[in-house]
Amino acid sequence: AGREESDTDIVSLDSCASAFDPLFKNLPAAMASTSAASDFYNVDINDTRLCVLRRYQNLRIIGSGAQGVVCAAHDTLRDEQVAIKKLSRPFQNVTHAKRAFREFKLMNLVNHKNIIGLLNAFTPQKTLDEFSDLYIVMELMDANLCQVIQMDLDHERMSYLLYQMLCGIRHLHAAGIIHRDLKPSNIVVKSDCSLKILDFGLARSAGDSFMMTPYVVTRYYRAPEVILGMGYKENVDIWSLGCIFGEMIRGGVLYPGSDHIDQWTKIVEQLGTPSPLFM
Structure with a gap:
């Protein structure tokens, strides 16, 4: 019999931020970790504050839950509608960190027409020590x-x-x-x-x-x-x-x-x- 699955598997809370670093580097597009602070802006929707890249405009919330909020937005760089998911406090504990890590990693790796695609990912924080917010950009569905x-x-x-x-x-x-x-x-x-x-x-x-x-x-x-x-x-x-x-x-x-x-x-x-x- 194998050991029981535990909260220390995949990624620990202390190392979760650094675990994301190579995943960001493997994405094809330039990520927010290399963007200037002026590339971001704050937008308040209902009781939620988002700090997103300026390329994403006209944000509106289309869903929310325990894991975060999802907004529809217009990507001015690609001229298309996208969905942006802000993960809610992804590093507040090991369980949340594991979920964030898995979702980001698998979306980055899996490529199939019946699985949602990862278009972009970013964080407004500039260093791993500050890393606390994670935004995932996906295809927008109806x-x-x-x-x-x-x-x-x-x-x-x-x-x-x-x-x-x-x-x-x-x-x-x-x-x-x-x-x-x-x-x-x-x-x-x-x-x-x-x-x-x-x-x-x-x-x-x-x-x-x-x-x-x-x-x-x-x-x-x-x-x-x-x-x-x-x-x-x-x-x-x-x-x-x-x-x-x-x-x-x-x-x-x-x-x-x-x-x-x-x-x-x-x-x-x-x-x-x-x-x-x-x-």
Whole structure:
């Protein structure tokens, strides 16, 4: 048996800032770490202050959560609309630092049409000692799958969306990566039905030799192996996709458990008790 996954894996809090440095250097575009202070400006939106490169104008918040805020903006350099994600206090503890590091690293490495692309990344701080804010620039999509599920989708569109989800996850798994947090809000869609998977803060290498934490995947999309605290691999992503597809057909959550025990109960009520071989 491998060791249990812990908060000291991947990157420690003391070294997290320096761990980002080579990733910034590997990006194709000039990063903010080499930009002058005059290249930035502050903008206050609602109760959020952002300090962004001047090339990004007309910011408006399109989403927010525990991990930070996401703004739509116009990139005047490329003349296109983009999404800018400001990670909320990414280095306040080791858990947040790990999520920020994973998301930035994987977005920088993975290249597939059904996985959100990293266009740029920057920080307004000038030294590693000051490094506290991280901004990630991504492609701007039109809606997330939560919104799309509420629409009256025909069989053709539904099949095409599922096909793209499977293509994206197949690419991740082929690269040895488990997403571990697939849910409708982490899947975004354009008006032409093109689809991309995002949010790699909980992603992990499939080859890591330890018992992975059960505190992954939003409850409704959590596989039995995760609920029971068993070891798991790429199959947890496939379960999550099955739950998402069932939700698209049904128009509502497939297994809406109120806690992890109720979640397990609802799964067993529909699918039956697992065989001894599973346990």
